[in-house]
Amino acid sequence: MKLPDIQLNNVSKYRGDLMGFAIIIVMLFHVSLSQRSPWFGLRRMGNLGVDIFFFLSGIGLWYSWSKQQLYGKFYLNRALRIYPAWLIIAGYFYLSRFTTAHPSYRLPFGGTGSVTADSWIDLVGDLLFNWDFWLYDELTFWYVPATMMMYLFAPLFMQLLRKDRVFQWLTVLPLMWCIIMMYVVPVHKAVGHIEIFWSRIPVFMLGICCAEAVRQKAVLNKRAWWMVIGFFALSLWACVWLEQNRHGRFPLYTERMLYIVLAITTILIMARVFDLLAEGKLRLVNVFFSWVGGFSLELYLVHVEFIMKPLERQHLGYWPTFWITLAISLPIAWLIHKACEKIINKIKVYI
Numbered sequence: 001m002k003l004p005d006i007q008l009n010n011v012s013k014y015r016g017d018l019m020g021f022a023i024i025i026v027m028l029f030h031v032s033l034s035q036r037s038p039w040f041g042l043r044r045m046g047n048l049g050v051d052i053f054f055f056l057s058g059i060g061l062w063y064s065w066s067k068q069q070l071y072g073k074f075y076l077n078r079a080l081r082i083y084p085a086w087l088i089i090a091g092y093f094y095l096s097r098f099t100t101a102h103p104s105y106r107l108p109f110g111g112t113g114s115v116t117a118d119s120w121i122d123l124v125g126d127l128l129f130n131w132d133f134w135l136y137d138e139l140t141f142w143y144v145p146a147t148m149m150m151y152l153f154a155p156l157f158m159q160l161l162r163k164d165r166v167f168q169w170l171t172v173l174p175l176m177w178c179i180i181m182m183y184v185v186p187v188h189k190a191v192g193h194i195e196i197f198w199s200r201i202p203v204f205m206l207g208i209c210c211a212e213a214v215r216q217k218a219v220l221n222k223r224a225w226w227m228v229i230g231f232f233a234l235s236l237w238a239c240v241w242l243e244q245n246r247h248g249r250f251p252l253y254t255e256r257m258l259y260i261v262l263a264i265t266t267i268l269i270m271a272r273v274f275d276l277l278a279e280g281k282l283r284l285v286n287v288f289f290s291w292v293g294g295f296s297l298e299l300y301l302v303h304v305e306f307i308m309k310p311l312e313r314q315h316l317g318y319w320p321t322f323w324i325t326l327a328i329s330l331p332i333a334w335l336i337h338k339a340c341e342k343i344i345n346k347i348k349v350y351i
Contacts, residue, residue, distance in 0.1 A: 006220035006228070008213055010271035012063070015056055017274045017286050018267060019293030022049035022056070023300060024326075030304050031322045032312055041244030043318075045236065050143060051203045051256070051263035053296075057147065058154075058207020059214055065158045066215065078151045080347065082144060082297070084340040087127070089301040090141050094126045137193040141301060146197045150204050158208060168209040174201035178253045199256040203263055210264075232265035292330070295337035302336070303329040 011018070029046025033039065065074060099119065125131035130145040132138035160167040181187055181198050191198070235258045242255055277285050292299065308325045316324070 003222045003225045005222045006224055006268060006272075007217070007275070008210075008220065009217040010275050011056075011059065011267055012214050014271050014274040014278075014286070014290075015060065016290040016293035018052065018056060018270055018289075019296045020289030020291065021270055021293075022052040023292060023296040024289075025049040026300065027303055027308075027326060027329075028322060030308060031318055031325070033318050035247060038244075040247070041240040041242075044243040044247070045239060045262075048239075048259055048263055048266065051200065051259045052267060053143070054147075054150070054200050054204040055207035055210075055263055055267060057150070058204045058209075059211040061151070061154050062158060062208050062211030063215060065155060069155075069159070069162075071155055074155055075151070076351065078148075080344050082148065084343045085298050085301060085336060086141075086144055088336060088340070089298065090130070090144070091127055093140070093305055094123060098123050134194065137196070139196070140305065142196065143300060144297075146200065149197070150201065154204075154208065157205065161208065161212075171202055171205045171209060174198065174205065175257070178202075178257070182251050182253055195251075195253050199253040202257075203260045206260065206264070228265050228268050231261050232269060235259075235262040235265070295333050298333035298337045298340070299329055302333045307332075 025046040026049035027046070028043060029049065031043075033043045037043075064077065068074075122132070129148055130138070130141055133140075133142045133145050157167070157170065160170070178195075178199050181192055181195065239255055239258050239262060242250060274286055274289070277283055303325055307328050308321065311321050311324055314321075
């Protein structure tokens, strides 16, 4: 089969499509499926969508930082993108479950305080940045506080890269940290509970490191396709086998190192697929995925707690649950996205 050169610019050109693809496979991952199912390992691969998001986020941040290297402006834009949707959806989730009688956490620095004080502190912490995730690995909406934390250090890393590309080797540091975090006992006891965050930092930093090549529209020789396809097949096979045969019996961070390879090769392959679809009669597929990618944050926040979990109690089966969840979530998430756009536009008038 004759293959073209790899156009890295397609990763940027079809970024919205790729984000739409990523959130769809994340939704497929979230729907429950018995571990006895022969498709269990493949369903677990929907978790890969998170790594795709982080890699694409790194590329997007580099584009933004290259235009205007102002810390205040950078953080303000990130906050405006996240907080309106976060406060509407996550705010409703936490407020609807709020009670002063049953605080969900212990004070982090000792002491107990009154029950009412504990509950109010917990509510404020969850509304601001889901602090129960950081304290106890409470995974409701975990992707958002993890993203916020990565946004905090991203400008410093990007500024170092602009000064000298040698700093791209800092990506090795979080790889080392994942091993330290897992096996050095004092460190594991202190921060091992948020492994799901630590193991996603490398792919995020790699996105930042690769972004300039994407922006410069670099081209890889077509012979690289066989390496991309080979790495994709090997990493996918290994991940599916691990999940199907040894789920729960190995540290997840080890598989997430494979996810780095799988995420990047998936992005390159899907960017090529979207490029082919854009030229043919199936270009409406691009339109759909690009549309979904535009409100992927809202879709992520809406679909699990408010739609999928209530549906799963009806025991409809895997595919009916997924399709109904998707059908209900899309219009709700889109409407919230449009409402957030209006809020953001009004705020921008005053800043």
